[in-house]
Amino acid sequence: MDHLTALHVFRTAATSGSFAGAARQLGLSAAAVSKNIAELEAHLKVRLINRTTRSMSLTEAGAAYHQRLSRILDDLSEADAALAPMGSSPSGVLRVSAPLTFALTCISPGIPAFMERHPNLRLELDLQDARTDLIGGGYDLAIRGSDRLEDSSLVARELTTMTHVLCGAPAYFAARGRPARPEDLKAFDCVQFTLSGHAHKWTFRRAGRSVAVPVDGRYKVSSSLAVRDALLAGFGLSLIPRIYVAHELAAGRLEAVLEDWEADRTPVYAVYPSRHLAAKTRAFVDFLLERFASR
Structure with missing residues (x-):
């Protein structure tokens, strides 16, 4: 037998x-x-x-x-x-959907080397902050930042976790002062990223204590790049992924406040429709894992 x-x-x-x-x-x-x-x-x-x-x-x-x-x-x-x-070489057209700011900051600089490594592969990278329909849009893979993925048959592979920082321009703090505790934010101009899962409520934690602060500002926008521009212009303060403003913080163009509190964290996933990956999709997942392994 x-x-x-x-x-x-x-x-x-x-x-x-x-x-x-x-x-x-x-x-x-x-x-x-x-x-x-x-x-x-x-x-x-x-x-x-x-x-x-x-x-x-x-x-x-x-x-x-x-x-x-x-x-x-x-x-x-x-x-x-x-x-x-x-046992096969990645080839064909690979369609990937990714959030604009995250891709430009964390992925785009490594794309040329990825393409050089796989000469038979063609990449269509669709960058937009609004969430796309992976299946309906015909994508092989999507990158999603969320603390809550929807229930589905999709496979999600965690790539990294983005920490957030509350920050603003030195000129803004010179004119308006600095918040000493999360509850003080109601007296400040808050710039809100509308596509975030925490656009209207920012949560801070310290020593086992959690404070959720409702926020409402004059400027709400669906682009993290636009949030950064508003901060640099001294329009207000915002809770933004630290990686998006790392250079500005290091150069002193922005300053962090309430750093003794831990702010929101956002896991980032590679999401795809099947565990049985085509060679082209697996190659891109491996590229993402390598890229974030050292961060």
Whole structure:
């Protein structure tokens, strides 16, 4: 008996509900299906299927075996699929959707080297901060920053976590003063990034204490780059991913406040529709993981 073949035959028969159905799916004769299952039962010393000339049904043991076996065979298929792309060169068109500011800051500088590494690959990188429909838009992969991914059949691989900093221009603080505690923010001009999951409420934590502060400002905008521009112009203060203003903070063009409080954190994921990745998609996921491994 070929044990692996017998396992696949049993699973297919149990799923299809008939020997004839299993035979059609596997390209075998009904007699070959019956023989494989009989040999498997003899090997296990237990009856898996009750069958008559007209019908078949799983025994209690057969149902339990089928459930566990299905998980094992699925894992085996995934292991095979994971290795398959390694033997092929990434090629074709890869369509990726990514948030504009995050991509320009963290990904775009590495794209030329990625493309040089894979000369048979064409990349279409769609940059927009609004969330796109991955399946409906025909994307192979999307990059999403969110502390709450929607329930779906999509696979999400965490890349990094963005910490946020509350900051503004030195001139703004010279004119308006600095908040000493989160609750003071109601007296300041807050610039809000509208696509954030925390656009209207900023949360700060310290020593086990959490403070959620409702914010409302005159300027609400759907681009983190526009938020940064407003901060540099001295229009107000905002809670923004630190990586977007790292250079401005280092140069003194912006200054952080309430640094003794921990602000919001946003996980960033690579999201794709299947665990069985094409070589082109796996290559890009590997590129992202390498890029963020050192951060």
